[in-house]
Amino acid sequence: MLALPDHFKLFDLPRRFEINSLALDTAYRTVQSQVHPDRFVTGTAAESRVAMQWATRANEAYRTLKSPLKRAAYLCELAGTPIEAESNTAMPVDFLTQQMQWREALDDARDSGDGATLLRLSETMEAERARITGEIAHALDVDAAYQSAAARVRQLMFVERFGNEVSSAIETIRGHASA
Amino acid sequence: MALLQIAEPGQSTDPHRHRLAVGIDLGTTNSLVATVRHSIPVVLADEEGRLLLPSIVQFNANGTTVVGYPAQKQQTIDARNTVVSVKRLMGRGMDDVEHIENMPYDFIDAPGMVQLRTAAGIRSPVEVSAEILKVLRARAEQSLGGDLVGAVITVPAYFDDAQRQATKDAARLAGLNVLRLLSEPTAAAVAYGLDHGAQGVYAVYDLGGGTFDISILRLTKGVFEVLATGGDSALGGDDFDHRVFCWLVERSRLLPLSAQDARLVMVKARDAKERLSVEPEVQVNAVLSTGELVDQTLTSPEFRQMTQALVQKTLAACRDALSDADLSNSQIDGIVMVGGATRMPHVRQAVGAFFGQTPLTNIDPDTVVALGAAIQANLLAGNRAAGDDWLLLDVIPLSLGLETMGGLVEKIIERNSTIPVARAQEFTTFKDGQTAIALHVVQGERELVSDCRSLVRFELRGLPPMVAGAAKVRVSFQVDADGLLDVTALEVNSGVQASVVVKPSYGLADEDITRMLQDSFGAVDADIRARLLRDQQVDAQRLLEATKAALATDADLLSPDEQSNVNELVAALSAQADGDDAAAIKRSVDALALATDEFAARRMDRSIRSALAGRRVDDLAAVVGGSD
Numbered sequence: 168m169l170a171l172p173d174h175f176k177l178f179d180l181p182r183r184f185e186i187n188s189l190a191l192d193t194a195y196r197t198v199q200s201q202v203h204p205d206r207f208v209t210g211t212a213a214e215s216r217v218a219m220q221w222a223t224r225a226n227e228a229y230r231t232l233k234s235p236l237k238r239a240a241y242l243c244e245l246a247g248t249p250i251e252a253e254s255n256t257a258m259p260v261d262f263l264t265q266q267m268q269w270r271e272a273l274d275d276a277r278d279s280g281d282g283a284t285l286l287r288l289s290e291t292m293e294a295e296r297a298r299i300t301g302e303i304a305h306a307l308d309v310d311a312a313y314q315s316a317a318a319r320v321r322q323l324m325f326v327e328r329f330g331n332e333v334s335s336a337i338e339t340i341r342g343h344a345s346a
Numbered sequence: 347m348a349l350l351q352i353a354e355p356g357q358s359t360d361p362h363r364h365r366l367a368v369g370i371d372l373g374t375t376n377s378l379v380a381t382v383r384h385s386i387p388v389v390l391a392d393e394e395g396r397l398l399l400p401s402i403v404q405f406n407a408n409g410t411t412v413v414g415y416p417a418q419k420q421q422t423i424d425a426r427n428t429v430v431s432v433k434r435l436m437g438r439g440m441d442d443v444e445h446i447e448n449m450p451y452d453f454i455d456a457p458g459m460v461q462l463r464t465a466a467g468i469r470s471p472v473e474v475s476a477e478i479l480k481v482l483r484a485r486a487e488q489s490l491g492g493d494l495v496g497a498v499i500t501v502p503a504y505f506d507d508a509q510r511q512a513t514k515d516a517a518r519l520a521g522l523n524v525l526r527l528l529s530e531p532t533a534a535a536v537a538y539g540l541d542h543g544a545q546g547v548y549a550v551y552d553l554g555g556g557t558f559d560i561s562i563l564r565l566t567k568g569v570f571e572v573l574a575t576g577g578d579s580a581l582g583g584d585d586f587d588h589r590v591f592c593w594l595v596e597r598s599r600l601l602p603l604s605a606q607d608a609r610l611v612m613v614k615a616r617d618a619k620e621r622l623s624v625e626p627e628v629q630v631n632a633v634l635s636t637g638e639l640v641d642q643t644l645t646s647p648e649f650r651q652m653t654q655a656l657v658q659k660t661l662a663a664c665r666d667a668l669s670d671a672d673l674s675n676s677q678i679d680g681i682v683m684v685g686g687a688t689r690m691p692h693v694r695q696a697v698g699a700f701f702g703q704t705p706l707t708n709i710d711p712d713t714v715v716a717l718g719a720a721i722q723a724n725l726l727a728g729n730r731a732a733g734d735d736w737l738l739l740d741v742i743p744l745s746l747g748l749e750t751m752g753g754l755v756e757k758i759i760e761r762n763s764t765i766p767v768a769r770a771q772e773f774t775t776f777k778d779g780q781t782a783i784a785l786h787v788v789q790g791e792r793e794l795v796s797d798c799r800s801l802v803r804f805e806l807r808g809l810p811p812m813v814a815g816a817a818k819v820r821v822s823f824q825v826d827a828d829g830l831l832d833v834t835a836l837e838v839n840s841g842v843q844a845s846v847v848v849k850p851s852y853g854l855a856d857e858d859i860t861r862m863l864q865d866s867f868g869a870v871d872a873d874i875r876a877r878l879l880r881d882q883q884v885d886a887q888r889l890l891e892a893t894k895a896a897l898a899t900d901a902d903l904l905s906p907d908e909q910s911n912v913n914e915l916v917a918a919l920s921a922q923a924d925g926d927d928a929a930a931i932k933r934s935v936d937a938l939a940l941a942t943d944e945f946a947a948r949r950m951d952r953s954i955r956s957a958l959a960g961r962r963v964d965d966l967a968a969v970v971g972g973s974d
Contacts, residue, residue, distance in 0.1 A: 172951075177954070178958070179955075179958040179959075192566075194958060196566070196569045196571075196737070197954075197957050197958055198954050198957070198958070199569075199737060199739060200568075200569070200735075200737045200957070201950070201953045201954050201957050202950055202953075202954065203737055203739075203827070204766065204826070204827040205526065205725070205726055205737065205738065205827065208496075208525050208526065208726040208727070208728075209365075209495070209726070209727065209728045209888075210892065211888065211889050211892045211893075211939060211942070211946075212939050213939050213940075213942050213943045213945075213946045214892070214946050216943070216946075217943065217946040217947045217950055218950070219766050219824075219826060219827070220947075221947075221950050221954075222766050222827070223766045223767060223768045223824070226763070226764045226765075226766065226767055227767070227768070229764075230763075230764075
């Protein structure tokens with residue numbers, strides 16, 4: 168079997184966290200225009216089978232590289248430091264304390280319908296996301312410190328998940344307001 | 347100048363041979379067939395110059411089937427045997443169909459999909475749809491003067507796996523080679539986008555007779571990328587008719603209606619709805635078989651009020667789709683309106699108010715889907731002209747998952763994933779010594795299995811007994827470019843494997859379709875064998891041509907050993923290709939196909955490298971500011 172290229176090689180992009188989003192979009196479309204099954208509808212069985220595999224891979228690669236969180240996790244994995252979010256739940260104590268405070272704030276605001284607090288929480292999550300993403304970029308692209316990057320990816324996972332909870336709480340309050 | 351000369355995939359090897367391909371819009375109310383003639387997409391008319399074919403099929407006791415306008419005339423006289431809006435029944439069980447109590451048919455509650463008892467015998471919705479498709483196929487072949495290479499059939503974007511599979515089966519039953527199932531709003535976007543050279547983010551609001559779709563697409567130089575889609579596969583113009591119908595029954599204090607009278611009142615309701623698009627108020631008059639009278643005046647505001655909830659439902663779907671695409675309504679560059687039901691002024695106003703801009707209504711909402719399908723069919727069939735190149739990237743509308751403990755759904759593939767897509771997840775056993783695992787594949791967004799659509803159940807058997815939690819069962823989902831699912835389960839430690847191509851539980855197996863095809867053509871055995879042989883010969887020729895072309899450009903990708911192996915297999919197949927032993931040809935075809943799998947993969951890789959290298963040269967040219 169042909170050794171499958173990694174997602175970066177597939178799109179001919181440097182293996183880094185900082186990525187040129189426009190170059191990624193263009194590369195994705197260029198690759199799909201070569202491999203998409205639509206190109207091989209009248210082709211041989213082997214061609215259409217291979218086309219489906221490669222188009223599937225291109226979609227997966229694009230989805231992974233497009234998202235900063237998935238891209239960071241993927242880079243850690245390529246470097247032999249998988250994230251193992253399920254089994255590795257160790258977090259710095261101050262981050263855990265912070266998590267508990269945020270969660271309490273969310274629960275209280277949700278129960279009391281406190282939209283202002285929810286919006287503030289949402290802004291906090293945006294800022295956290297930016298901060299951690301910056302640290303990840305540095306850990307991966309400058310220090311090549313994959314253990315430390317993986318730990319921050321786990322933090323970012325929490326922030327994204329929690330941010331979604333905050334957003335849906337805001338949606339719920341807005342829904343009640345407009346109904 | 348390209349350094350590597352690679353045969354353009356998808357391009358006809360003989361540029362002068364135009365392959366006949368059509369696009370078919372199989373609609374709830376009307377169906378159309380279109381093709382590309384001299385580079386221009388056109389809808390094909392019947393002998394009387396009519397473009398639309400009413401999607402109405404009448405089954406007679408003498409075995410004859412009447413389709414289209416003549417059947418439409420019969421719908422109030424022979425309601426029980428005249429099937430309208432069959433699309434609402436495709437891939438649907440008795441419990442899934444809304445307002446089934448108002449339909450004048452003799453339903454049979456068959457597993458997976460309802461069936462109808464007609465004067466000509468029992469018919470499934472797949473067979474009824476096939477009758478419509480046969481008429482369109484005949485129209486196309488007569489009009490184009492030859493056999494069709496294939497057809498692109500459109501389906502609502504929001505159709506689930508069962509509905510898509512049913513549509514594909516209907517096409518095969520009508521003797522059509524399905525090049526691709528294409529989402530209706532995507533087809534509309536292709537027709538609109540190519541015609542107007544549109545770039546940017548567009549929303550396609552498609553309210554048909556029985557289905558509603560909203561799709562958000564990004565159009566960038568030659569690529570149509572669906573960002574998100576949403577909708578309701580049981581909401582359409584028919585529901586607006588139904589509101590008027592209920593209003594008429596209530597206002598006129600009608601007694602329970604016979605099948606005939608129900609259809610009559612429904613036809614009057616539809617007519618009133620259509621007239622209200624141009625008149626402020628309409629009179630509705632009818633005399634029923636019981637002698638009861640309908641004599642009502644319906645005003646535009648009344649109609650608007652009674653259907654407001656339906657319009658709101660479509661806007662809720664628009665909101666969800668925008669949120670899935672991570673866009674706000676101000677980021678939409680244009681709204682394309684598709685489907686006859688978008689002629690209703692209050693629908694247009696509501697959509698305009700929602701998006702904060704006037705929707706584009708300068709296209710014919712009835713034909714645009716068929717035209718888009720024809721353009722896609724032309725491309726897929728290999729009639730691509732140089733420079734006339736574009737690509738469609740569509741998504742799966744509904745999440746796919748597996749039932750887990752407690753009747754919950756574990757999502758494997760999220761909705762709005764770009765297709766083709768594959769994803770795998772590992773599960774384990776929960777009892778000691780468990781030797782089998784039951785898998786239940788569902789589609790939908792809800793967390794409970796009971797709220798999702800059941801697609802298929804299958805079992806992975808023969809697992810070696812292990813303690814609970816020790817087995818590692820990897821379940822892989824693969825969705826192809828038609829949006830159809832294939833599931834494989836593998837126990838990693840023992841290698842025990844099971845797989846299914848997801849077939850909805852009404853289960854039209856390939857053999858069923860072959861048998862039904864034979865029945866319908868009344869073909870004798872010898873004809874079928876002759877046809878099989880011819881198909882094999884064509885297959886063999888195609889493979890030989892493709893392999894020789896591949897060797898001519900990329901033979902250097904094979905080692906000398908691999909090359910001589912391929913050459914031997916080519917020689918073997920060449921010797922048999924024109925013979926009359928279908929089985930032998932097939933064996934040689936399979937052998938060569940297998941041997942060239944890896945070759946195809948390497949060529950794919952080379953074409954990607956070459957395209958990406960070409961792109962860099964383009965980028966450079968753009969930076970320098972020069973062009974050719």
